[in-house]
Amino acid sequence: MGNLSAQEGQGGEERRNPFTPTFGVTPPELVGRSEELESFRDALAEGPGSPGRAMLFTGARGMGKTVLLNAAEDAAQQAGWLVASVTSRRGMRDELVQTILPALLLQHDPQAHGSTTTGVNVSAAGFGIGATKETTARYEVTPSFRSLLERLAEVQMERGSGVLVSVDEAHRAVVDDLREIAQGVQHAFRTNLDVAFVAAGLPSAVDALLNVDAMTFLRRAERFALGAVRDSEVARALRGPIEAAGRTLSTAALDAALVAIQGYPFFxxxxxxxxxxxxxxxxxxDGDQAERAVRRAARRAGRVLHEPLLADLSGRDRDFLQAMAQDDGASRLSEIASRLGVTLNHASQYRARLIAADVIEPHQHGQVRFAVPFLRDHLRQHPPTSPDGEVS
Ligand SMILES: Nc1ncnc2c1ncn2[C@@H]1O[C@H](COP(=O)(O)OP(=O)(O)OP(=O)(O)O)[C@@H](O)[C@H]1O
Ligand SMILES: [Mg+2]
Structure with a gap:
């Protein structure tokens, strides 16, 4: 009886849990992002020059950036586009140039299996055919991101579709790679090729990236700040999969769930x-089950989201967060400084570090607030136990 296959309908008592409480996994019902997806689909249909062909999604952890990128990729594929997708890390440019784009070209470029004078060696094309063989052998042209993307887009153009480049978890540490990718895409835009670009990252990580030189292309991308989704959407996201699997959610249970979730997609x-x-x-x-479920969900969020995040911070930074958790809303920096018994100058340094880490965010003058959903609740329920974690 332990066979929990995805099979729907009658039969076994226990059906597979339809929900996906894991980062980066497409939910059974994607809600609250239709505006972004519609703009994207329109942009694909509109043709080169459409502003929606470069999009940037920002949002807190678990707000659904990766899932939205994946949905955009699916939409592109449904429209016949090819997708080159990477997650930011050093070497991602090489991954695109050495693996992802060549694999797509091998599969789709009718000339991919031609003689050495054709293929992806775009820059050699200007030389006379007769002399080419030796010339290319002595001066091998290393393909660049730009040349490969251009070739792939040309191949696709002949079939009336294009190429989407997708970059997840954009941040400053990969600025050189991103600059080259952005420039390649920009070049394709300028030459009216059917190319689109989507990227996602944490808000301050993306801000830091956009502030470096030669990132004009990214700065001009359409930026969507992903936030909480409406309760009506949350209700749909819960009810849909439950009812599709033949169960129901009582009104009391739904209400308890909505209060706990507060529109946060991961939740x-x-x-x-x-x-x-x-x-x-x-x-x-029913309602009782829902109460239990909510408590368990909060504990699980602590384990998979809050604890790993806090573990990456210094003891001082955690103290700062604990001091903030005493406030119900935003916190005043001067208050935090006095709670911690440090100078305002000192507190500002913690503040800057925590903002850069996308753990807190600036709010009105001199105030800060949590940028990670439910972090305050987690901190309140887990007062510091480490030796350096004393808070006044
Ligand atoms: N629009 C949505 N509707 C329903 N569930 C969603 C939605 N967006 C995200 N989720 C769910 O929330 C969880 C987190 O989503 P995702 O991994 O995309 O977040 P993220 O913003 O990329 O987080 P991180 O910053 O950690 O990379 C996943 O389980 C996903 O299925
Ligand atoms: Mg993600």
Whole structure:
């Protein structure tokens, strides 16, 4: 009876949990992002020059950036486009140039298997055919991101479609790679090729990236700040998969879930998962099950989101966050400084570091607030235990 296959419908008592409480995994029902996706689809249809062909998604951890990028990639593929997708890390340019784009060209370029004088060696094309063989052998042209993208886009253009370049987790450490990618895309835009670009990252990571030189292309991209989704959408995201699998969610359960989720997409999946798991054999998920599910979801969020994040910070930075957690809303820097017993100058340094790490964000003058959903609740429930974690 332990066979929990994805099979739907009658049969076994226990069906597979439809929710996806894991980062980067497409949810059973994607909600609240139709505006972004529509703009993107329109841009693909509109042709070169459409502003929506360069999009940048920012948002807090778990707000659904990766999932939205994946949805944009799916939309492009459905429109017949090819997708070159990378996650930011050093060497991602090489990955594109040495693996991803050549693989796409091998598969789609009708000339990919021609003689050495053709193929992707675009820059050699100007030489006379007769002399080419020896010339290319002595002066091998290393393909660049720009030349490969251009060739792939030309191949696609002949079939009436294009190429999407997608970059997840954009941040400053990969600025050189990103600059080259952005310049290649920009060049394709200028030559009216059917190319689109989507990227995602944490807000301050993206800000830092845009502030460096020669990032004009990215600065001009259409920027969408992803935030919480509406309760009506959350309700759909919960009910849809539950009802599709033959169970129901009581009104009390839905209300409890909505209060806990507050529109945060990662929590939709986490709470959804626990709602389903509370008592899988019951047909209806009731209020009691929901209360339990919410508590379990919060603990799980602590383990997979908050604790790893806090573990990456210094003890001082954690103290700063603990001091902030005493406030119900935004915190005043001067207050935090006095709670910690440090100078304002000192507190400003913590502040800057935590903002750069996308853990907190500036709010009005001199105030800061948490940029990670439910971090305050987590800190309140987990006062410091480390020896250097004393807070006044
Ligand atoms: N629009 C949405 N509707 C329903 N669930 C969503 C939505 N967006 C994201 N999720 C769910 O939330 C979780 C987090 O999404 P995702 O991994 O895309 O976040 P992220 O912003 O990329 O986070 P990180 O900054 O850590 O990379 C996933 O389980 C995903 O299925
Ligand atoms: Mg992500």
């Amino acid at each position: 939709v999946q986490l709470v959804g998962y626990e709602l389903w798991a509370a008592q899988p054999s019951s047909r209806e998920i």
